[in-house]
Amino acid sequence: MERLDKRLAATGNWSRKEARELVKAGRVRVNDAVARQIDQKVDDGDRITVDAAPIEGGGPVYIMLHKPAGLVSATEDAREETVLSLLPERYRRLGLFPAGRLDKDTEGLLLMTNDGALAHRLLAPKSHVDKVYYARVDGVLDEADCAAVEQGVTLGDGYVCLPGHLERLEEGRAALITIHEGKYHQIKRMMASRGKPVTYLKRLKFGPLVLDENLPKGGWRALTEQEISELFGQ
Numbered sequence: 001m002e003r004l005d006k007r008l009a010a011t012g013n014w015s016r017k018e019a020r021e022l023v024k025a026g027r028v029r030v031n032d033a034v035a036r037q038i039d040q041k042v043d044d045g046d047r048i049t050v051d052a053a054p055i056e057g058g059g060p061v062y063i064m065l066h067k068p069a070g071l072v073s074a075t076e077d078a079r080e081e082t083v084l085s086l087l088p089e090r091y092r093r094l095g096l097f098p099a100g101r102l103d104k105d106t107e108g109l110l111l112m113t114n115d116g117a118l119a120h121r122l123l124a125p126k127s128h129v130d131k132v133y134y135a136r137v138d139g140v141l142d143e144a145d146c147a148a149v150e151q152g153v154t155l156g157d158g159y160v161c162l163p164g165h166l167e168r169l170e171e172g173r174a175a176l177i178t179i180h181e182g183k184y185h186q187i188k189r190m191m192a193s194r195g196k197p198v199t200y201l202k203r204l205k206f207g208p209l210v211l212d213e214n215l216p217k218g219g220w221r222a223l224t225e226q227e228i229s230e231l232f233g234q
């Protein structure tokens, strides 16, 4: 058994002082419980995480990211900056990738994980995971647009979307749009086919996950245990 702060410092990632600060800030968990004491005793069997990332690497990591416009949803790109650049260096070694894509100019909730099995399940077309977007459009959304989304909008290429939901906001200049699939540029293509192109798009929900209002654009945080178990229940 050894002290938690000593064990953290032994990884070479933090000094003893930094390790104590991490514990004080509530960023360290031992076997999923937030560690409160820097002198807590731990042994080799204990699972220790900092910001949900196992200190020795290897375990699954789940991060909520508030994607800003201007970055691509990829792990690497020859020309463009990726969402991975928003995470600290030590996460880059953990194999994190975005579970699903948002367009370069779309903002909002993006799940970053290295759990391929979960991502695969969430993104499988038959999973029908709900996604809620806030969209502003050029034009005024009316009853006919609501009805069309409820029925399933036909896109320019003839694809008929699954029924969704559109709640008008701001006198029809914006809306909350819920979809249950994730076709390429789906919201933009749905609104374009209604003749009201999207001028701003932000994802607010992904399955059970809700974008944390306290996260600034470009900000991130580890998912809570509750959020992780909800994702697995999805």
Ligand code: URA
Residues within 6 Å of the ligand: 101, 102, 103, 104, 106, 184, 185, 186, 187, 188, 189, 201
């Ligand atoms: N629909 C779009 O058109 N773009 C996104 O980024 C997400 C959904």
